[in-house]
Amino acid sequence: MDLRFPLACFGLSMALLASSGCSPDDEHQQASLEERSAAFEKSLDTIKDQQLKDAVADLGGSLLLLERARLKLQDKPVETEYGTDDLALLKHYPSSQALSDAYINGLFVMRKNSSSDYLTDLEPVFPFPLNSASEFPFPHALEWQSVTLSNKQVVPFQPEWSETDPGIQLSPSSANLSNPDDLTVTYPYIDGIEVENTQQPQPLMLHGKVEVIAPGKVVTFNLTAKDVGKTRTDGTISATLLTLGKNFAEVDIVNSAPLAEQVRDTPLNPLIIQARDHSGQFLARSGSINENAEQLAFYQEQLAQMLKQTAWTDAFGQQLDNEQKAFDQKHTHHYSKVYFNGTVENIDINVLDFSTANITRKALDLPVRKLDRNVVGKEIQPLPLNVVVYDDQAANYLKGANLEPGQLEKSVVIRQSVDDASAATLEFSHPATFNDEMLGALPDHSDAPVTFFAEDDTGKRSEPLELPTEAFDVDPHAGVITYDLNLFPETPAYAVGSIPLFIADIDKQVLDVAHLPKGLELKGNALVVDQKVFPSEAWRFYAKDDTGNYLKEVVAVSHSAEPNGPTLFDVHYFYGQPTQLESYARTELNPVEYGFEVKLDKAPEASAAQ
Incomplete structure (x- = not known):
């Protein structure tokens, strides 16, 4: 049975599993939540029927998880963090279908270099990251089916590696958590027999299938605080801004046109809500709640019905399904409360209109390309890609090419840690810019003087503390000062000095x-860069096409004459045909002395002693 409860990844808008509603006191709410969570766990232990227990655990656990998320969202401090335009991709293509085609046709597979004789890793490379809705905004699904080897053997995909399977296996990679889309071909290990990887059957073709649902159109409403309570309409779609808080927006959407027949049984979220602050930049989201009070009451009622059962039956499962379908048909509104990292000035409500939709399904037979990041030899492998993908972050990133000392100094953030009295730290950092990328090798020795002071009776600096050399250490390149409070004659209150930037x-x-x-x-689509003339330590290259937009780089490969030898040339592959290049060269490295006076945090023992 598929209950299709769309609750697992967002917060919610009311206290759940308790008829009394929310307490105004957040700490009381949290305590109450913990009590109800414990009570819920106990109630699960009394359910003997496993299928009923699983259904209750799924729904009841989701409701509790959502309340926990709601409390966390509403208490989160308002700290500004900027994101990107979630619909920037769509603006580069003439239609939603063209964007879908670019996603499908831009996919290819690289074989990763492996040091193991029993493993070969495959890396599916996507023109837009697969697991990021903000990068590719349409519903999509990808399923791997098998891999064809050089000996013509076809190995089926399995969701996890089996220790008891004696043959060659294709499964998700467990070694690379940073790239969850990677796959691994695992060869059987035979004790006492050594087989080099090059002697194993090699993967030649990866097979699968992909599906993308493209909405007929995307409708956008641009709203401000003046629009709260008002309903705006565009064709069959109406949008109401219910509330606009300091860091959140609550909206309700209605599409009077029914869903296209081919997607009526597909769970869809048609809303992409974005916010901008006074600077006009998009704010990053911190979370959202996609169920209103009426929906949550419905799920509570279904949970209550489950708790009255002694065993799961097909008839009861069908009853819940029918109730869900009836509720969905009667309640066609789409509600969302979205929280942002920053103070909201404007809201963009983007509605994906699925009253008409194009579903693209395609079988994938993708050749496995051997394209290591480091290649021995001068032969350049072509990487033809018949799609164009733009890098929307490049223009903003490249604005950071030139910095003034004052800009850099104002961006410095100082963090302290005194949790370990023997290794207290002062850490100096600043947001990364393109200029940082171009710094290259820094001087081996840099002056970074620092003096520690105690405080007098008025809380001001007293005389400098006389310290042994081992009492503190300065790493100017990392921007970290580490000091051992156990070696100080008295508790330091101030640190004064400078760090080189x-x-x-x-x-x-x-x-x-x-x-x-x-x-x-x-x-x-490949730019070859001779490293003797344009060494990568001091040079960067960006490509544009005839539209004037920056092309996204697919991959960069370094070629050398021998293993671990010096690089002869780099090859940069792009999604699209470059018609113009921009070069950025470091011509000088300028030191900036960042002077500081920091009031030091006190270690817990020192605070308690006073």
Whole structure:
């Protein structure tokens, strides 16, 4: 049975599993939640029928999880964090279908270099990250089915590696948690027999299928605080901004047109809600609640019915399904309360209109490409891709090429840690910029003087503390000062000194691809960069096409003449055909002395002693 409760990943808007509703006191709410969670766990233990127990655990656990998320969201401090335009991708393509086609046709598979004789890793490379709705906004699904090996053997995909399976296996990679889409071909280990990886049957073709649902159109409403309580309409779609708080927006959407027949049984979230602050930049989201009070009351009622049963029956399961379908048919509103990291000035409500929809289903037969990040040899492997994908972050990122000392100093953040009295730290950091990327090798020795002071009776600095050299250590490159409070004659209250920062002078040039200088060569969508002329430590290259937009780089490969030898040239592959290049070269490295006076936090023991 599929209950289809759309509750597992968001917060909620009311206290659940208790008829008394929310307490105004947050601490009381949290305590009450913990009590109800414990009571719920006990009630689960009394259910003997496993199928009923699983259904109750799924729904009741989701409701409790959502209340926990709601409390966390409403208590989160308002700290500004900027994100990107979730619909930027769509603006580059003439239709939603064209975006879907780019997603499907831009997918390819690389074989990753492996040091194991019994494992070969495969990396599916997506033009837009698979697991990020903000990067690819349409509902999509991908299913791997098998891999064909060089000996013509077809190995079926299995969801996890089996220790008892004696044959070759294809399963998700368990070694690379940072790239969850990776797959691994696992060869059987035979004790006493050594078989090198190159002697194993090699993966040649990865098979699967993909499905993308493209809405007929996307409707956008731009609203401010003046629009609260008002309903705006565009065609069959009406949007109401219910509330607009400091860091959240609550909206209700109605589409009077029914869903397209082919997607009526597919769970869809048609809303992409974005916010901007006074600067006009998009704020990052911190979470959302997609069920209103009426929906949550319905789920509570279904949970109450479950708790009255002694065993699960097909008839009861069908009853719940029918109630869900009847509720969905009667309640066609789409509600969402979205929290943001920052103070909201404007709201963009983007509605994916699935009253008409294009479903693209395609069988995938993808050749496995051997394209290591480090290649021995001069042969350049072509990587033809018949899609164009733009890098919407590049323009903003490149604005950080040139920095003024004052800009850099104002961005410095100082963090303290005194949890370990023997290794208390002061850490100096600043938001990463393109200029940081271009710094290259920093000087081996940099002056970073620091003096510690106690405080007098008025709380001001007293005389400098006389300290042994081992009492503190300064790592100017990492921007970290570590000090041992056990070696101080008295508790320090202030640290005064300077930490070296660096700014690169960067020279930007625009290059015509028809007249590239010696050391640069364009081969199709691949830019070849001679490392003797343009070493990567000091040079960066970005590509544009005829639209003036930056092309997204697919992968960069370094070629050397021998293993672990110096790099001869780099090859940068792009999604699209470059017609213009931009070069960025570091011409100078300038030190900036960041002077500081920091009031030091006290270690817990020191605080208690006073």
